[in-house]
Amino acid sequence: MTHALRPLKLYLANRYYVLGVPLFIYAVVVVLSIAVVAIIGSMTGFPLSEEIREGTRNNAGVLFSAPGFLVSVGVFAATRNFALALALGATRRSFWAGTTLGFALTSLMTATAASVGLGLERLTGHWFIGAHVFDVHVFGDGDLAVLFVGVFVMAIACLAAGALFGTLFRAYGTVRTVLWGAAMGVVALGLLTLAAVNDERVLAWQDAWGEWLSVSVIAAVAAAFLAGSYAAVRRATI
Amino acid sequence: MIDGPRPIFVELADAIADDILVGTYPPDAQVPSTNELAAHHRINPATAGKALNRLVDEGLLVKRRGLGMFVADNAPELLRKRRLDDFEAQFIAPLRTEAQRLGISYAELHALLDKDHS
Amino acid sequence: MTAGISVIGLTKTYGDHTVLDDLHLTFAAGKIHGLLGANGTGKTTLMSLMSRHTFPTRGSVLLDDREFGEDPRQAQRLCFVRENQLYNDAFKVRDVLRIAPDFYPKWDAATTTRLVDRFRLPPATVVKKLSRGQRSALAIVLALGSRADFTFLDEPYLGLDPGARETFYEELIRSYGAQPRTIIMSTHLVDEAAPLLEEVVVLNQGRVALQAPLEEAEALALTLSGPTTSLDRWLQEHPDHPSLTRRTLGPTATVTTLGPLSDAESASASQAQLRVTSTSLQGLVAALGNSNHEVA
Numbered sequence: 300m301t302h303a304l305r306p307l308k309l310y311l312a313n314r315y316y317v318l319g320v321p322l323f324i325y326a327v328v329v330v331l332s333i334a335v336v337a338i339i340g341s342m343t344g345f346p347l348s349e350e351i352r353e354g355t356r357n358n359a360g361v362l363f364s365a366p367g368f369l370v371s372v373g374v375f376a377a378t379r380n381f382a383l384a385l386a387l388g389a390t391r392r393s394f395w396a397g398t399t400l401g402f403a404l405t406s407l408m409t410a411t412a413a414s415v416g417l418g419l420e421r422l423t424g425h426w427f428i429g430a431h432v433f434d435v436h437v438f439g440d441g442d443l444a445v446l447f448v449g450v451f452v453m454a455i456a457c458l459a460a461g462a463l464f465g466t467l468f469r470a471y472g473t474v475r476t477v478l479w480g481a482a483m484g485v486v487a488l489g490l491l492t493l494a495a496v497n498d499e500r501v502l503a504w505q506d507a508w509g510e511w512l513s514v515s516v517i518a519a520v521a522a523a524f525l526a527g528s529y530a531a532v533r534r535a536t537i
Numbered sequence: 538m539i540d541g542p543r544p545i546f547v548e549l550a551d552a553i554a555d556d557i558l559v560g561t562y563p564p565d566a567q568v569p570s571t572n573e574l575a576a577h578h579r580i581n582p583a584t585a586g587k588a589l590n591r592l593v594d595e596g597l598l599v600k601r602r603g604l605g606m607f608v609a610d611n612a613p614e615l616l617r618k619r620r621l622d623d624f625e626a627q628f629i630a631p632l633r634t635e636a637q638r639l640g641i642s643y644a645e646l647h648a649l650l651d652k653d654h655s
Numbered sequence: 656m657t658a659g660i661s662v663i664g665l666t667k668t669y670g671d672h673t674v675l676d677d678l679h680l681t682f683a684a685g686k687i688h689g690l691l692g693a694n695g696t697g698k699t700t701l702m703s704l705m706s707r708h709t710f711p712t713r714g715s716v717l718l719d720d721r722e723f724g725e726d727p728r729q730a731q732r733l734c735f736v737r738e739n740q741l742y743n744d745a746f747k748v749r750d751v752l753r754i755a756p757d758f759y760p761k762w763d764a765a766t767t768t769r770l771v772d773r774f775r776l777p778p779a780t781v782v783k784k785l786s787r788g789q790r791s792a793l794a795i796v797l798a799l800g801s802r803a804d805f806t807f808l809d810e811p812y813l814g815l816d817p818g819a820r821e822t823f824y825e826e827l828i829r830s831y832g833a834q835p836r837t838i839i840m841s842t843h844l845v846d847e848a849a850p851l852l853e854e855v856v857v858l859n860q861g862r863v864a865l866q867a868p869l870e871e872a873e874a875l876a877l878t879l880s881g882p883t884t885s886l887d888r889w890l891q892e893h894p895d896h897p898s899l900t901r902r903t904l905g906p907t908a909t910v911t912t913l914g915p916l917s918d919a920e921s922a923s924a925s926q927a928q929l930r931v932t933s934t935s936l937q938g939l940v941a942a943l944g945n946s947n948h949e950v951a
Contacts, residue, residue, distance in 0.1 A: 312753070375744065383740070393730075537708040579825050
């Protein structure tokens with residue numbers, strides 16, 4: 300455990316970057332969402348019509364804004380930090396454990412930011428003008444648990460994917476990394492096809508589990524990426 | 538037989554011996570430690586240690602446990618005696634050889650030495 | 656019990672190219688070892704394998720007689736900041752210096768502070784904007800600060816001016832004197848670095864051409880020069896002294912060979928009108944690199 304704490308400190312060395320940026324991203328999403336709704340509202344008048352209100356509930360900014368940044372954090376952790384951790388006498392296993400702990404902290408921060416955002420959104424009557432940012436369909440329409448766990452597993456999946464592909468890229472170069480990515484895409488497509496063929500069963504699960512079904516799927520993806528990044532890091536060289 | 542540099546530890550031991558001979562390190566004075574010598578000359582401490590041990594073996598330095606290395610009381614006399622023994626072989630013999638090569642007679646050589654002295 | 660770091664049958668190939676070929680070596684504990692040889696002879700690869708940054712094709716690495724594996728207690732005894740070390744893009748010098756002490760229980764803060772000052776390393780500068788020499792200086796600070804039991808230095812002087820190199824040599828000896836440990840340093844500035852070394856390993860084309868204490872290695876390096884015909888006759892009569900490199904000038908030739916010569920051999924050489932000169936360690940390394948000879 301103490302051995303994993305060293306790579307964790309390495310990961311956290313730039314605290315603003317790995318803990319602060321998710322907050323910043325969500326702040327930007329809030330500002331942009333309010334701006335968009337304000338522009339629409341200024342044309343259609345306030346309060347917003349129920350139709351437009353419903354439209355803002357489809358806002359997926361929280362889902363799509365953070366992954367790019369999170370993937371890049373994963374990539375840099377798996378390449379630059381890996382090289383320095385090994386130089387300073389860490390093992391691959393402790394590097395992976397420490398960095399994964401760091402990923403968990405970043406994800407926790409991201410999920411907390413979203414949850415606090417949801418609280419503020421409710422407190423302010425959806426940012427005073429009826430703009431939905433966190434209280435949206437994809438995250439269970441204001442279900443705090445779905446939002447928190449959903450954002451958390453999404454963040455972990457992105458960070459782990461970055462770590463996995465960053466490691467593969469360093470080990471195998473562009474071509475084989477793209478092939479690996481393509482292979483994983485094929486597997487994902489296969490699973491989706493399987494789901495489409497069995498759509499009745501999937502719909503039944505959807506009815507039973509609600510948003511927790513997609514949260515579970517993302518959690519499974521995150522777990523797969525984490526396992527993949529472990530396997531890749533154990534074989535990675537400098 | 539082979540002309541070339543002597544090992545570093547021999548050079549260093551001779552340099553310290555020179556310092557003892559001229560009184561830079563008088564009898565009973567402490568000489569620098571292995572690590573101090575090594576850092577100063579940028580040489581491996583093992584090499585510096587060899588130089589000091591060579592001087593101990595020659596009776597010029599004495600070890601005092603836990604304190605360090607000190608100049609032996611009779612070190613200057615020992616050195617002077619040894620250098621006197623070596624003087625002819627080291628300096629006079631080459632002087633004769635070179636004088637012969639250049640065709641300098643002994644009388645001229647004497648004159649040169651006297652001139653230098655005055 | 657062999658204290659130190661050993662490699663047993665270490666082989667590393669990349670495709671068809673064999674970088675290290677069945678290497679057997681021990682770097683004894685507590686000494687400063689020079690790892691010498693031409694570019695491309697596998698010095699960096701050997702260090703990468705010994706520090707487990709890379710995995711061997713065959714063979715193994717032992718730390719104090721125990722196979723070096725995925726054991727964090729073994730790994731934390733090593734420090735190998737590479738010549739082209741990668742750092743996080745966002746890291747400033749001070750970030751690196753803040754994190755590194757966590758990795759080493761014996762971290763030497765006093766030396767680190769003094770070195771940063773002597774090398775004039777700018778703490779607020781982003782590492783990737785450092786000059787070549789400053790990057791080398793940072794690697795030196797980390798390596799000496801770590802006081803790791805096994806410290807690797809791969810051409811640590813790149814980009815350092817002569818004054819900074821002198822500083823490095825002095826601080827290396829100070830740090831080692833205060834805490835003797837196994838230091839393995841590769842260098843091409845052989846004559847400059849030789850006084851720092853206790854042991855010398857010369858690699859040539861992925862094999863060990865020579866391993867010896869410094870003074871023995873220095874005594875090995877000889878040049879013989881004289882009339883070509885008598886030189887050749889002498890060399891033929893003395894197969895123990897192979898001609899490693901050879902240059903001719905009119906009717907004379909100069910060869911680099913391996914000493915030392917016995918009294919009888921010296922006498923026969925001077926009878927043959929040959930001049931025997933000791934050459935520098937650098938000359939020996941260059942000669943071994945040009946000859947493929949291995950000193951048994």
